[in-house]
Amino acid sequence: MDEIKTPLHKIRQVAAKILNKFNTLLLAPFLLNKYRILVERSKGGIMPRARRILGDDVHYHIIVRCNNGEFLLKERDDFQFFLDLLAESKTRFYFRLYNYTLLHSHAHLILSTHKGYFVNEVMHQFCLSYSRNFNKRHGRTGHLWKNRYRCKPILTEAHALACLRYQHRNPDKAGIVSNPGQWPWCGYRFYAFGLENPMLTYHPTYLGLAADQETRQRFYRKIVEAPLTSKECGLLEGRARPQSKRFQMEVARHIQQVSGTC
Template sequence: MARLPRLTVTGYPHHVILRGNNRQDIFKATADYQRMLDLLAEHSKVQGVDIHAYVLMSNHLHLLVTPQLDQALPKMMQAVGRSYVQVFNKVHGRTGTLWEGRYRSTLIQTDRYLLACMVYIDLNPVRAHMVAQPEDYVWSSHRHYIGQRSDRLVTPHALYWALGNTPFAREAAYAELVQAGISTDQQGALTDATLSGWALGDDRFKASLQVQTERRLSKTKAGRPFSKGDKPVPN
């Protein structure tokens, strides 16, 4: 069966996962982490991609982004992936592939999942038992959002700005969201949708999104494929 193209629509937030091949480390030294951040900063600006949140784990990374131009996200990921591997292989004396195939991504419903996705990303190092608190992990955008540093890579989404009328209020409100965490259902939905490539949101969201893309947004039910001559059965 032919592989579906990635679901990418300008102006919508996307959750992205890029993994190391066979779960091998993609970062071996501090310079590797910094190089990845530099490449993301460079190519997100060139291609027109807003990066709202990120975390660089030892063998994979997560991004929450909004592409502002057509094909901006795949162009950014391709440029970053190729440039990073070239330097990584040279520095660490290796050859061959580093990535587990293509990056995985899903398009998410903003009001329902964007803040939850940010929390999901921030809590990755805690779930992996790498740190006790998300602010203890250096290689994520969490410290930016709680006011502990300024991160040039980050473009806050409008939903973050709506958390408070002052920087302190926004930072405190977001810190509370992260401390509260997300439900197992939300965590599973974000993971499954990203790995499968199906849009994540309610039926109304998917219906409004479908008019903007020819690509299917969710897995079809078993049975005869729907054709244009068929009449939908009323709910």
């Protein structure tokens, strides 16, 4: 009975020929790893990289992480240059910045792109410029950031509010401070207390929380204090869909419960 020839079978044959020809310890692990990835993808185990959703007026939740999970952003100058470069990038690429939360091992951003400058160009230039400056100041070489940044479009108002709350709770969750208002490298005090911050624009979802600013601030402080719902956690971890009615209803109920205590 003839052996069935599949694309995977041909890849196996080619890999075997190369291994037989070069048979080195350096080349073999590389080829075997490539072969393993192809096999896993054929089984649905490893997905190829998802394409970015690009366009004008698209809102994003962006995460950039330090390489190997290291706590590299330690000094005040590291955080301040991050903000200075972010302000410079805003002027150059015309994006709106709704929030930033900078931590020692990673940073969160919420922004929207405009005038044909898409998020891939914005973040590529930003990450490259920051890493070059950081390495020069600290006398180091190598990668600062882990792989490429994580970027998810924000598709609903409930999704936007979950992102804001999650980011503003992060310093407290990480054990850096005992409450969000103590951490200077985020936009919490801009939203919760009206502290002036020329870099930030209020997110439209925040503006819809109440008719006047004082009530919005009080309301926002309450909802940040409240733990994230299971659906919100699932959404932010990629296990739930922001468009689902169940998710939006759960967030609406949660907000209604909190608003009753304002």
